[in-house]
Amino acid sequence: MPFNSYYFIFIFLPITLCGYYVLNYKNRVVLAKTWMVGASLYFYSFYNINNLPLLLFSILFNFGLTSHFHSPKKIISKSLLLKIGLVFNLGLLGFFKYGDFAIWNFNWLFHQKVEPLAMVLPLGISFFTLQQIAFLIDSYEGLNERKSFLDYSFFVTFFPQLISGPIVQYSYLMPQLENLENKKVNLDNITLGIFLFCIGLIKKVLLSDTFGVWAKPGFDELVSLDLLAAWKTSLSYTFQLYFDFSGYSDMAIGAAYLFNLKLPQNFNSPLRSKSLIEFWSRWHITLSQFITTYVFTPIVRSMPKINFQTTMVATVLAMFISGIWHGAGWTFIVYGVLHGLGLVVNHVWKKRRKKLPGILAWFITFNFINVTMVFFRAKDLEHALKVLKGMLGFDGVVIPKMGIKSVGFLKDYGVKIGTYLYPSDYFMILFLILSFYLIHQGKNSMLLEKEIKLNEKIGIFCGIAFVFCIFGMNKITEFIYFNF
């Protein structure tokens, strides 16, 4: 069930929370963990119960395999176990996520007509697979001791982070759960949790969903876009995605705080970055860390020599993998490779130690992100090129009618004068200005979490925002990252 649904907020969350603390209060620690695993599996099944066996199978297989690392009588070697584990996890992901993409490319390349599998992507598979791959590698390298099945299941299924992260290491999450102090109700954490949840809800319901309405027609419905319409479309999607995923992450972190568990931060004002290197240290932080640790580092280590050139090759490869991890499609491959090449350019420039003025550095970075987001969003390359052509003015320039005669000369240059602006256009301009202000000046939830003093004012703010969002939630929209 989505975080932004009445059922989650008013029924599932309060019942799960009460059950967890009552069981812990009665010293039924094992039962409290079991309760949480049960609640998380229910939460997962709520979307589509047909996916539950796959999740359970993945947990059972990975647990069985990693437990064997600690077995005194090893039937198979550790390195073979690791290989089996990697093949299993990547195979599962590959089959469900890339099966049809592979068939489509095969048909296109060899003029065949193989029937697609028409697989529905099991929810959260990309995330729970990565988390388990990290656990598998850590276990292979001797960082994890033997775990109980219950603890392992809790680690994988903990509902705030099950579907879309933040991706968390076992050694980060589980010691918090074992801390006896964390089994008692902590009002500070509950207030902070509600506060962060409200921030996320505002981002999702008020900002992301609104931008989503403006982004959709340009990408999915219109045949061509004039200059302003194309920029409206691309900027709307960049803000939609940012507020959607950072809002989701805030809600996940907030929900986890209610159980006295701190999840790692996922966003740190990425859209104010002044370089692409900086952007990737601020955007989807836990995925960047996973890619750096478990993809980029092994690629570099496998190279005969570690120098600037080889690390750059590894960077492009890692970003290609990061791109395709998001989805099976050429648009994601282009997105990943463009970011890989962008990082190479950034590193080469950085080596020269010449700094651009801050505003120019931000402008270039933001526009690179905004342009590459077109590939991230578009259905296929054709739709992406349509939006990009529009952004470059190839499909005409139409400016709104303003009643100013002096702009009439623009017609001589092929500029068309359209209709007067509608109230919704003013609304959109206001939202864009507000968003640019927020990404630059607004305190992000990472800072708010550290600095905020929870008092009556914050309580009133949360109350008003919460009521506002609840009324705005009449139409539940899915989080974008549920599709990845």
Next chain:
Amino acid sequence: MTNKEILESVSNIIREVLELPNLTVTDQTSAKDVDEWDSMTHIQLISAIEGKYKVRFALGELQALKNVGDMVLLIQKKITK
């Protein structure tokens, strides 16, 4: 080898890899404090440290490092094993 000695030697490697001869390095120094310290220089740093102490860091250990102090403790743990 004491932690202080390791810190001194690690600091020299950091200055060399980042090409910042005057950089002040303490236990608290982290990648966030130094612009030149990014994923690319980090892996070169790790490789140089592994070469110097003849140790191999596990991937998960690298992710858990928060600052130079953590790195010093990890090296100490590895070389006294």
